[in-house]
Amino acid sequence: MSAPGPRTTTPFGHLLAFRSDPLGFLTRVAEVHGDVAALRLGPYRVWQLTHPDLVREVLVTHAGRFRKSPVLQRARMVLGDGLLTAEGDHHRRHRRLLQHAFHPQRVDGYADAMVHRAATTAERWTSGTEVDVHAAAVRMTLETAGTTLLGTEVTDDVDLVEEAIEDLLSAYRLAFVPLGWRLRNLPVGPPRRLRRGRQALHDLIERMIHERRTSGGDAGDLLSNLVLADPQDRLTDEEIRDEALTLLLAGHETTANALAFSLWLIAEDERLQDRVHEEVDAVLGGRAATGDDRARLPTCRGVVAEALRLYPPSWAIARQAVEDHPVDGHLVPSGDLVIVPPWVVHRDPRWWPAPRVCDPDRWAADATTDRPRSAFFPFGGGARRCIGEGFAWTEGVLALATIASRWRLQRVPERPPVLDPVITLRPRDGVWLRPEARGRPSPHRS
Numbered sequence: 001m002s003a004p005g006p007r008t009t010t011p012f013g014h015l016l017a018f019r020s021d022p023l024g025f026l027t028r029v030a031e032v033h034g035d036v037a038a039l040r041l042g043p044y045r046v047w048q049l050t051h052p053d054l055v056r057e058v059l060v061t062h063a064g065r066f067r068k069s070p071v072l073q074r075a076r077m078v079l080g081d082g083l084l085t086a087e088g089d090h091h092r093r094h095r096r097l098l099q100h101a102f103h104p105q106r107v108d109g110y111a112d113a114m115v116h117r118a119a120t121t122a123e124r125w126t127s128g129t130e131v132d133v134h135a136a137a138v139r140m141t142l143e144t145a146g147t148t149l150l151g152t153e154v155t156d157d158v159d160l161v162e163e164a165i166e167d168l169l170s171a172y173r174l175a176f177v178p179l180g181w182r183l184r185n186l187p188v189g190p191p192r193r194l195r196r197g198r199q200a201l202h203d204l205i206e207r208m209i210h211e212r213r214t215s216g217g218d219a220g221d222l223l224s225n226l227v228l229a230d231p232q233d234r235l236t237d238e239e240i241r242d243e244a245l246t247l248l249l250a251g252h253e254t255t256a257n258a259l260a261f262s263l264w265l266i267a268e269d270e271r272l273q274d275r276v277h278e279e280v281d282a283v284l285g286g287r288a289a290t291g292d293d294r295a296r297l298p299t300c301r302g303v304v305a306e307a308l309r310l311y312p313p314s315w316a317i318a319r320q321a322v323e324d325h326p327v328d329g330h331l332v333p334s335g336d337l338v339i340v341p342p343w344v345v346h347r348d349p350r351w352w353p354a355p356r357v358c359d360p361d362r363w364a365a366d367a368t369t370d371r372p373r374s375a376f377f378p379f380g381g382g383a384r385r386c387i388g389e390g391f392a393w394t395e396g397v398l399a400l401a402t403i404a405s406r407w408r409l410q411r412v413p414e415r416p417p418v419l420d421p422v423i424t425l426r427p428r429d430g431v432w433l434r435p436e437a438r439g440r441p442s443p444h445r446s
């Protein structure tokens with residue numbers, strides 16, 4: 001059977017259509033060609049699979065037939081051999097060593113730091129003055145990742161890290177351009193920015209490792225664990241640096257995007273925002289949130305889930321087949337790429353009635369649904385599932401509650417967010433909202 005999908009006769013195939021509007025293009029392909037469609041993106045044949053069962057086969061059941069995509073393999077230029085890009089035994093060993101820092105009890109221990117950062121962020125806002133909540137969230141999540149995982153105040157270094165990330169992102173766009181990647185060693189332009197950004201981040205993290213080694217003390221954070229591990233579990237400084245850099249980069253912008261879109265969703269819907277306020281007032285009554293409150297804030301959690309569904313930070317998860325993979329009467333041959341796009345699956349009306357509506361009640365504990373499990377996979381799945389999932393939920397829900405307990409957020413109609421799907425699905429020019437101070441509920445008496 002010939003591969004289904006749109007035809008093309010141009011040398012780069014569908015690359016231009018994809019690059020000019022990736023989200024719209026992938027959605028149209030699924031609408032017109034169904035759950036299995038083959039595309040040509042530059043040198044690669046790429047299969048888009050959009051049925052949750054097919055997603056599950058790629059990420060979980062037959063994950064061994066795939067490795068990370070060439071675009072992510074190129075991310076090694078930036079991330080080195082960290083968890084996100086590593087494969088095989090190296091990945092298994094490192095995942096085991098890092099897992100400890102993401103144990104639910106450890107993540108609970110980070111909750112106070114997360115709430116403190118969210119409160120400090122919200123304190124900086126002024127009633128009636130427009131604020132880019134995305135930029136604020138990026139700074140906040142970066143600082144939280146710094147303190148909880150690396151045990152270091154990165155507050156003074158935030159500008160440096162943000163600038164370095166901008167450098168890296170501008171160069172990373174090369175990874176999507178045919179032949180562009182071959183230019184990466186040029187001494188000018190984006191390749192130069194790539195090297196400059198990477199060097200700045202390496203210097204920062206190497207300094208942190210050095211500080212931890214010389215102090216010898218266990219600060220209880222991930223970096224201490226890695227630096228002070230038993231000899232059989234000890235990683236080299238370079239390996240630790242790559243892991244720390246990966247966590248800092250993989251962990252902060254994704255969570256910031258989820259939080260910024262959560263705030264946008266409640267600003268768009270007055271009644272939903274009222275519900276969130278009622279919930280945070282009833283649960284927190286003016287006190288600071290704690291890790292235990294997470295389970296008592298189902299509406300906040302439902303809003304974050306809807307933000308992850310409607311604006312999945314990882315909007316398309318890609319793999320390269322290393323073995324032939326049969327799919328619905330077709331064969332994905334070894335070497336072809338596969339994309340499973342949360343952006344498309346999360347908005348599919350077969351699994352999500354009124355898909356564009358933000359409805360936190362979809363996630364209520366008593367909601368019944370026969371939706372397939374993999375219809376929602378913002379954190380991927382299987383052995384490569386996001387290690388920071390619990391961390392992200394905790395930070396997203398508690399930060400939303402902390403901000404909502406203090407502010408009512410109004411839309412700024414002339415500045416709607418514009419989506420920019422690069423590595424993560426980020427808002428191109430920020431998410432601008434106008435906070436209005438709320439009266440403070442008095443703390444509960446116990």
Ligand code: HEM
Pocket residue numbers: 068083084085095145246247248250251252254255258312313314317318377378379380381383384385386387388389391392
């Ligand atoms: C809302 C926030 C987040 C989203 C949507 C997200 C999404 C994802 C996804 C989809 C993957 C799998 C990628 C693939 O299979 O190719 C992944 C992997 C990963 N994420 Fe996250 N992530 C988030 C937050 C975090 C946080 C907070 C951290 C760490 C502090 C983190 C660290 C990682 C790492 C290290 C991996 C690689 C795991 C492995 O391959 O073993 N992420 N993430």
